[in-house]
Amino acid sequence: MISREDVVHVARLARLALSDAEIEAITPELAAILEHAAELSALDTEGVPPTAHPLPLVNVFRADVPRPGVERDEVLAAAPQAEDGRFRVPRILGEAP
Amino acid sequence: MSASEIADDVRSGRRSARDVLEEHLARVDEHEGEIHAFNLVLADEARAAADSVDAAVGAGSDPGPLAGVPIAVKDNMATRGIATTCGSRILEGWLPPYDATVITRLRDAGAVIVGKTNLDEFAMGSSTENSAFGPTRNPRDPSRVAGGSSGGSAAAVAAGFASLAIGSDTGGSIRQPAALCGVVGMKPTYGAVSRYGLVAFASSLDQIGPFSNSVTDAALLLEAMWGHDPLDSTSIAQPRPAVGSVLDDGVAGLRVGVIEELTDVDGIEPEVHAAVEAAASALADAGAKVDRVSVPSTMFGLSAYYLIAPAEASSNLARYDGVRYGLRVDGDDVAAMNAATRNAGFGPEVKRRIMLGTYALSAGYYDAYYGQAQRVRTLIIRDFDRAYEQFDVLLSPTSPTVAFELGAKTADPLAMYLSDVCTIPTNLAGHPAISVPFGTGAYGLPVGVQVLAPALGEPVMFRAARAIERSSP
Numbered sequence: 001m002i003s004r005e006d007v008v009h010v011a012r013l014a015r016l017a018l019s020d021a022e023i024e025a026i027t028p029e030l031a032a033i034l035e036h037a038a039e040l041s042a043l044d045t046e047g048v049p050p051t052a053h054p055l056p057l058v059n060v061f062r063a064d065v066p067r068p069g070v071e072r073d074e075v076l077a078a079a080p081q082a083e084d085g086r087f088r089v090p091r092i093l094g095e096a097p
Numbered sequence: 098m099s100a101s102e103i104a105d106d107v108r109s110g111r112r113s114a115r116d117v118l119e120e121h122l123a124r125v126d127e128h129e130g131e132i133h134a135f136n137l138v139l140a141d142e143a144r145a146a147a148d149s150v151d152a153a154v155g156a157g158s159d160p161g162p163l164a165g166v167p168i169a170v171k172d173n174m175a176t177r178g179i180a181t182t183c184g185s186r187i188l189e190g191w192l193p194p195y196d197a198t199v200i201t202r203l204r205d206a207g208a209v210i211v212g213k214t215n216l217d218e219f220a221m222g223s224s225t226e227n228s229a230f231g232p233t234r235n236p237r238d239p240s241r242v243a244g245g246s247s248g249g250s251a252a253a254v255a256a257g258f259a260s261l262a263i264g265s266d267t268g269g270s271i272r273q274p275a276a277l278c279g280v281v282g283m284k285p286t287y288g289a290v291s292r293y294g295l296v297a298f299a300s301s302l303d304q305i306g307p308f309s310n311s312v313t314d315a316a317l318l319l320e321a322m323w324g325h326d327p328l329d330s331t332s333i334a335q336p337r338p339a340v341g342s343v344l345d346d347g348v349a350g351l352r353v354g355v356i357e358e359l360t361d362v363d364g365i366e367p368e369v370h371a372a373v374e375a376a377a378s379a380l381a382d383a384g385a386k387v388d389r390v391s392v393p394s395t396m397f398g399l400s401a402y403y404l405i406a407p408a409e410a411s412s413n414l415a416r417y418d419g420v421r422y423g424l425r426v427d428g429d430d431v432a433a434m435n436a437a438t439r440n441a442g443f444g445p446e447v448k449r450r451i452m453l454g455t456y457a458l459s460a461g462y463y464d465a466y467y468g469q470a471q472r473v474r475t476l477i478i479r480d481f482d483r484a485y486e487q488f489d490v491l492l493s494p495t496s497p498t499v500a501f502e503l504g505a506k507t508a509d510p511l512a513m514y515l516s517d518v519c520t521i522p523t524n525l526a527g528h529p530a531i532s533v534p535f536g537t538g539a540y541g542l543p544v545g546v547q548v549l550a551p552a553l554g555e556p557v558m559f560r561a562a563r564a565i566e567r568s569s570p
Contacts (some may be wrong), residue, residue: 002456014411014455015418016448017436029510030453036511037400040469043476050471051478053301053331054287054527054552060330074178074194080425087420092431 002031100166100260100314107165114147114165121167124257133233134252135212136172146209160207163321169253169262172213175294183296184218184228187442191423197294198326206321211259214249218444220298222246223516227446241500244274251278254308261318262308267298268402269520271306272532276495276545279534281315282308286552287527288333291326299409302524312563316341343556348383348564354390354488359519368538369494376535376546379568392484394476398522404457404470411454478526485551490561493519495532495545529555531562536570
């Protein structure tokens with residue numbers, strides 16, 4: 001059974017700043033869904049290979065020919081903050097602002 | 098009016114694309130306020146596109162197989178310079194810098210894009226109630242949902258706002274709303290239609306497909322979209338099979354199996370069950386050999402799907418971090434900004450699935466949840482393979498119920514998920530399936546019958562669908 005502590009941990013992994021009220025609400029919801037999904041553990045899958053993808057594709061190549069990409073300025077214009085042709089983000093480590 | 102007739106009339110100069118468009122826009126003006134099929138109506142752009150189709154006809158050239166056909170596009174497909182919201186606040190202000198391949202193909206075929214249709218946020222839902230911009234209502238009964246996640250596209254066709262629409266189907270998101278709105282909806286074989294520019298939800302399951310008023314029109318639109326795309330590495334390289342030309346070949350001798358586990362079970366409304374029986378009888382009357390078939394692992398499709406799809410989604414949606422697209426909510430550092438942006442930008446269902454997927458992939462749970470779901474996916478594919486040794490196509494309900502009332506399932510995620518119990522196994526296998534309207538069920542609401550076929554089995558699937566459509570009450 002998924003616990004409140006599990007939910008807090010997973011929210012951190014998923015980079016979601018869930019409020020306390022959201023954590024309270026989502027914990028039993030996730031528990032109910034996972035309980036339903038637990039029916040899968042009753043199936044015998046010994047020796048059954050996993051399917052990650054419906055097509056048996058490996059190493060899809062195309063000709064290595066240069067072609068125009070998307071326009072940089074168009075991409076940056078749709079970003080929350082940009083500066084000098086780059087995405088602008090808040091400070092990453094303890095560097096001076 | 099059918100898309101095939103519109104295209105014939107426009108290509109031959111009997112009607113102008115502009116007149117056809119204005120008729121559709123007039124219906125949008127009258128009813129869109131109530132239905133809310135669109136997040137964005139592109140009236141000016143559509144008029145310009147229609148005029149250029151008419152100019153091409155006037156100059157003696159052929160604008161293509163969809164000449165002048167008004168089409169609605171689900172708002173999770175990139176349109177350059179035109180807002181693409183995915184029904185989410187997190188993409189507020191984002192304008193795609195390129196067009197999805199399907200958009201280019203539709204324009205090249207002469208289609209006129211009338212708008213971007215509403216959807217459950219990031220295509221996660223079965224009722225279009227999870228849109229950040231409010232729900233879409235069912236044109237057959239506006240107190241009820243249009244289904245989802247492509248509810249806006251289904252409603253746009255059902256309301257006559259567009260002759261055709263496209264949606265995306267990850268677990269039933271084309272077929273289920275088509276059934277609930279009384280139109281045709283089809284999910285192609287995985288890889289048949291390019292996903293380039295389709296905002297990713299669960300990449301091993303997502304596929305773009307058509308909505309239409311008839312099986313014939315669905316084939317017309319599928320043929321216009323189908324084809325290899327070097328920009329999508331999962332796109333199928335082999336040539337498109339002929340679909341439109343075999344539609345009326347009939348079903349004499351065709352082996353049709355009714356899937357017991359998706360038809361003869363609790364939760365299927367009696368009228369829905371009766372519709373599948375009636376469709377099966379109609380196929381038998383037309384010369385098909387109809388029998389029951391057991392595809393046992395399909396019973397576990399829902400559980401496998403609700404681990405696999407959220408797992409893939411939790412990875413795909415990691416890109417919405419407040420850096421490159423739309424919304425940003427400030428934080429002290431990058432991690433706090435990421436987490437604040439994502440919590441403010443995503444709605445409850447998207448958060449639920451990201452949490453579920455992250456949990457299913459996390460250390461200690463990966464093999465028990467995600468790994469086991471992937472092995473069950475193999476079992477489902479094997480069971481389908483066995484069934485297709487004996488049968489050419491399979492039959493089941495599309496949705497267990499007719500359209501439900503707005504709000505009826507929003508408080509219980511699991512109850513909502515059960516709406517897709519009949520459609521999910523197809524996505525896990527990568528196969529094609531189509532929902533065909535077949536009479537009415539409870540409250541006089543439309544019922545959809547689903548025809549399933551093996552990978553690249555579209556020709557035989559469309560023949561069966563056409564036969565069902567011909568005998569529809």
